[in-house]
Amino acid sequence: MPLAEIIAGKCQDCQYQEMDNYDELLPYPQKIGLTAKGENVLTAYEKLEFEKRWPEWARHFENCIQCFACRKVCPMCYCTECIASKNEPRLIPQSVGGKQNTVWQITRIMHLAGRCIDCGECERVCPAKLPLRRLTLKMRQIVNDYYKYVPGLDPRQDLFWSSYSKKDPEYLIFKPEEK
Amino acid sequence: MKNYLLTEEQIIALFNAAAEHYELYVPVNSENGQVFCWEKTARLDKMVPSNIQPTASIKKFFFPNSEPMFGFKKEKQEIELYQAAASVPRLVLGVHSCDLGSIKVLEALFKDTVDDELFREKRQNTVLVGISCSAKDWACFCSQLEINSRFSQDGDLFITPREEKYILSVTSAKGEDYVNKYLENGETVAGFTPANDLGEEETFTLDFPKIKEVMDSGFELPVWEKFARKCINCGICTFLCPTCHCFDVFDEARRERGARFRCYDSCMFPEFTRMAGGYNPRSAKAARLRQRYLHKYKYFVDNFNLIACSGCGRCIRHCPVNVDVRQNLNILQHSGSEGEDD
Amino acid sequence: MTNIYTPYLAKIKKIIKETHDVKTFQLELVNPESKKKFNYQPGQFAEFSVFGVGESTFCLASTPTRPEVLECSVKKAGKVTSAIHELWEGDTVGIRGPYGNNFPVKQLKGKNLVFVGGGIGLAPLRSLINFVLDNRGDYGNICLVYGARTPGDLVYKKELEDWDKTPDFATHITVDKSAGNWKGTVGFVPVILGEVAPGAENAVAITCGPPIMIKFVVKELSELGFKAADIITTLEMKMKCGLGKCGRCNIGKVYVCKDGPVF
Structure with missing residues (x-):
């Protein structure tokens, strides 16, 4: 059976099949035939008109049940106490609903900017099938565009969140309008 | 009818x-x-x-x-x-x-x-x-x-x-x-006999009275630890489960107005039983998973004579790490009091 | 639509500062109707709510024999308790209950009573002690062994003095660690209990305190000859609904809120 048929969808466009920071490398039984490049999830989505995007997200976030599977499965969600479980003060609403879930999801995604290694697990485990990878990929793209940083690729590189250079742009998410 | x-x-x-x-x-x-x-x-x-x-x-x-139980104005x-x-x-x-x-x-x-x-x-x-x-x-x-x-x-x-x-x-x-x-x-129409698919062949049978018997004396079984190894303690199984009913009660207020809500809570979360002083009677993952299983197949039977499970399979289908309650129950029913090693 | 989670409104009549982190709140239910409905027995608990912050569980420290006040002693520990500590006299709070079972006051009649308390665990015992004092003829001698971490952590100091002066009421107060001008006993509660050695004959022991203290107190009591049936304890778990529904306070199939807290 070809590997591509049984492997998780998110692995089929894995860009990092050959890394060099291992101790031991077991031989792959088969190479995964790449069906698409990682960016395609995003570029396909970005073809959608801007106005139509928010209603779609609103519907997706409505379905979130705050089961926190995305957080639990994420290799980069390593906070000992998550902001979503903290109750003094409670910053992420505990009640579940479109707005409240949006706060939770956006907070998590933003917190993963410069940290997310694009394993795609959050999207895979989500019982409500939120297309979270679109968001994390966008974060990676922004971080790479502005700061030339791809998390997890080069262990010698200074970490995104803990380094500062005078060349860093002032903005992160919203680029000011160019004059 | x-x-x-x-x-x-x-x-x-x-x-x-x-x-x-x-x-x-x-x-x-x-x-x-x-x-x-x-x-x-x-x-x-x-x-x-x-x-x-x-x-x-x-x-x-x-x-x-989550649902508001009442509102208040100060x-x-x-x-x-x-x-x-x-x-x-x-x-x-x-x-x-x-x-x-x-x-x-x-x-x-x-x-x-x-x-x-x-x-x-x-x-x-x-x-x-x-x-x-x-x-x-x-x-x-x-x-x-x-x-x-x-x-x-x-x-x-x-x-x-x-x-x-x-x-x-x-x-x-x-x-x-x-x-x-x-x-x-x-x-x-008269004489309608509903179709029935009970008794059709299954790969293994779960004997719930037997499982309960094992659970009655099986609080300290080593298998709990084994079951929990895979579990990542998310709330998918409890939130999607049609019989899980544990909830949390909390207030949400903005200035003078607010409401008291209740929302699903999950015995899989460590915060579920953590007390204000920091003590948590179910701090270990295995203890929480055991609580879920015992609650469904033992405590609920003890208290209400009903099994708190309807076999809908959501917890199996949607579990991110393939924890299969049927397999675990099957291990339990065959484990007796001395447990089983893998 | 009314529902079982709606609390009665109550006014804070008086706040008594017991220690640096414990305050006692005297409450009065606002609605005379709810006053009639709120009938409780020693050992029961209630859900105390600060609107906008949340609910927390406390045992009722007052006795139904003194119906003019409803008292709860609150130790500052988490979010809700901190908010409760910030309340003023005259503020309105919510109270839901009474919940849980109570001390078996009828079965205790004619018995000598041994109370063993630790820290804030004196609160439910105080409810029963005052109940017994108000029905003095029905009960035998009382012996109280009470301890706290430091002299500053002892609660109900005024009442402890009054009890000490009461006839047929032996009070033994101890602290784990002496401080200031403390002249009393120093030592852990179970040890002092062993020294006091109240007779097990026709006696029932009632204990409340931290789980670890209860464990050793129970051990000590059985060495003194108390049978398991003659030891009553109250337990505590994190609770939310108080009605056996929210599913977090169970120990096995037993729900502390519904089947307890007195065991």
């Missing part, structure tokens, strides 16, 4: 007839083929599908993810309380036997000792229309719990296909009221 033989058009007309007084909910296929929950629709235009089990279970209608040192609004009558179509069976569990719990009006009122206000399931998949194990996927009397009405037509069975007084009010020219 009264049974009517109706055509597709008649069924559609029967449910559309009440659209003015009821909110209509149907499981529909969305574009990606996944149905998260029953969706509200203004009108029914085709037959209710029998092959869809929404990801979110039926409990959402009576015991929502003014200096005074407080004014507002009661939660009454629910809207609803008609939920295409419910499978497993979900219908699970409601018995919630009903037993919520009316025990003190009646929970929030739950009861919503249940009374909802007509549940079951449908003979045609979507049994690899994760389903309703038949192990003696739930017949082809027919159930736990809802208010039940639809079974028969040749080109449908049998509509009236399974409760509420269902009868509904039919009397909205069905025009219904033809009753």
